[in-house]
Amino acid sequence: MDSTSENSCSNCGSWWRLPALLSLVLAAIVISHYWPAQSHPQAENASDMPAGHGRQHVSLAIDFGDGHTKDITDVAWSPGMTVADVLSGQQNLAVEKKGSGSGALLTSIDGSANQGADGKNWTFSVNNQLADRSYAVYELQAGDHVLWTFGLQR
Numbered sequence: 001m002d003s004t005s006e007n008s009c010s011n012c013g014s015w016w017r018l019p020a021l022l023s024l025v026l027a028a029i030v031i032s033h034y035w036p037a038q039s040h041p042q043a044e045n046a047s048d049m050p051a052g053h054g055r056q057h058v059s060l061a062i063d064f065g066d067g068h069t070k071d072i073t074d075v076a077w078s079p080g081m082t083v084a085d086v087l088s089g090q091q092n093l094a095v096e097k098k099g100s101g102s103g104a105l106l107t108s109i110d111g112s113a114n115q116g117a118d119g120k121n122w123t124f125s126v127n128n129q130l131a132d133r134s135y136a137v138y139e140l141q142a143g144d145h146v147l148w149t150f151g152l153q154r
Contacts, residue, residue: 056142060086062093064112065120065150077142083124083135086146097136104136112150124148 058081060072070093075086084104087095096108106122107114114121124131124138125147131138140146 058086058140058142058144058146060090060146060148062109062148063150064110070110077140077144081140083126083131083138083140083146086140087135100136102134102137104134106135106148109148109150120151121153122148122150123153 056077057073058075058077060070060075062070064070072090075089084097087093087106087109094108094110095106096113098105098107105114106124109122112120112122124135126138126140126144128145128147
């Protein structure tokens with residue numbers, strides 16, 4: 001046997017080392033990507049968390065224009081939620097409307113009905129900005145505050 005063939009075969013057994021090392025590095029990257037961050041302690045289960053933790057909310061206020069108001073501060077928010085969704089989700093409110101979609105018009109809340117051009121009517125604002133579209137298509141973001149006001153048009 002020739003010594004050059006022995007030298008070339010002495011490296012034959014180590015060909016697997018590089019692919020194995022690359023596999024370990026790849027596994028470590030995948031595990032670190034999906035492993036939960038431990039930078040802050042987390043509660044053992046949901047009952048240990050403070051109320052409302054992890055949920056996002058919107059709030060709703062209704063001003064009847066006669067000194068009577070209703071405040072609903074803890075409405076669970078979800079993506080795509082509209083002002084109409086917030087109202088329809090309140091079992092303690094009687095809401096009436098005409099039309100649908102962008103043509104929907106709220107006509108009454110708890111018996112206080114729109115009075116027409118010369119009277120009191122319902123309007124709404126979101127975060128102190130008067131709405132520029134129907135309440136049925138006005139999408140809310142987490143943390144938004146909706147205010148319905150029954151009064152004369154400005």
